[in-house]
Amino acid sequence: ETGVTQTPRHLVMxxxxxxSLKCEQHLGHNAMYWYKQSAKKPLELMFVYSLEExxxxxxxxxxxxxxxxxxxHLFLHLHTLQPEDSALYLCASSLDRExxxxxxxxxxxLLVL
Amino acid sequence: GNSVTQMEGPVTLSEEAFLTINCTYTAxxxxxxxWYVQYPGEGLQLLLKATKADxxxxxxxxxxxxxxxxxxxxxxxxxxxxxxSAVYFCALSDIRYSTLTFGKGTMLLVSP
Numbered sequence: 683e684t685g686v687t688q689t690p691r692h693l694v695m696x697x698x699x700x701x702s703l704k705c706e707q708h709l710g711h712n713a714m715y716w717y718k719q720s721a722k723k724p725l726e727l728m729f730v731y732s733l734e735e736x737x738x739x740x741x742x743x744x745x746x747x748x749x750x751x752x753x754x755h756l757f758l759h760l761h762t763l764q765p766e767d768s769a770l771y772l773c774a775s776s777l778d779r780e781x782x783x784x785x786x787x788x789x790x791x792l793l794v795l
Numbered sequence: 796g797n798s799v800t801q802m803e804g805p806v807t808l809s810e811e812a813f814l815t816i817n818c819t820y821t822a823x824x825x826x827x828x829x830w831y832v833q834y835p836g837e838g839l840q841l842l843l844k845a846t847k848a849d850x851x852x853x854x855x856x857x858x859x860x861x862x863x864x865x866x867x868x869x870x871x872x873x874x875x876x877x878x879x880s881a882v883y884f885c886a887l888s889d890i891r892y893s894t895l896t897f898g899k900g901t902m903l904l905v906s907p
Binding site for chain 1: 831896897900
């Protein structure tokens with residue numbers, strides 16, 4: 683149990699669907715992250731939130747839309763995705779964003795048809 | 796920019812063999828270095844870390860030493876077990892960017 687949970691664990695969606703990924707951390711951390719993990723590629727940082735404010739957006743297409751309503755929850759809203767967006771989406775949290783150890787959730791395996 | 800290079804896998808070993816997974820990095824400044832492990836079907840877990848040159852991180856029999864002169868952070872274990880089969884990621888954290896930069900990961904397969 684890492685203290686970071688993600689739902690759903692698996693998701694299949696069509697290119698015209700709208701879905702959301704949810705992440706929740708029970709560690710009292712102030713920073714949360716979304717990563718994309720594709721086969722044979724390094725983990726790609728997508729978004730960083732610190733104290734519910736987005737502090738980094740790594741040139742992610744607008745079809746990915748993050749939301750952080752409070753320091754414990756992070757969402758990734760998905761719409762009109764492409765097949766190449768199929769990947770494992772990992773959420774992480776850290777006490778603060780400054781050089782703190784990040785704790786990861788189990789990920790959501792996304793398949794876009 | 797920052798980058799991390801790991802040896803390509805898979806690394807295939809027999810139980811009780813010695814493990815080395817190479818990791819080298821490029822960074823400005825003085826990053827912290829990490830090894831994360833990902834077991835099948837799970838997210839990443841921190842395995843060990845080192846925050847300054849010559850520090851040695853260790854956990855569960857794994858060790859890695861921060862070598863500034865060779866910009867390396869190689870992961871070692873004296874005797875691997877089947878349960879060590881996983882993907883291992885080397886990463887660095889740079890205070891300027893306050894984010895982690897990961898290597899591509901190295902899969903380790905340990906057979907009985």
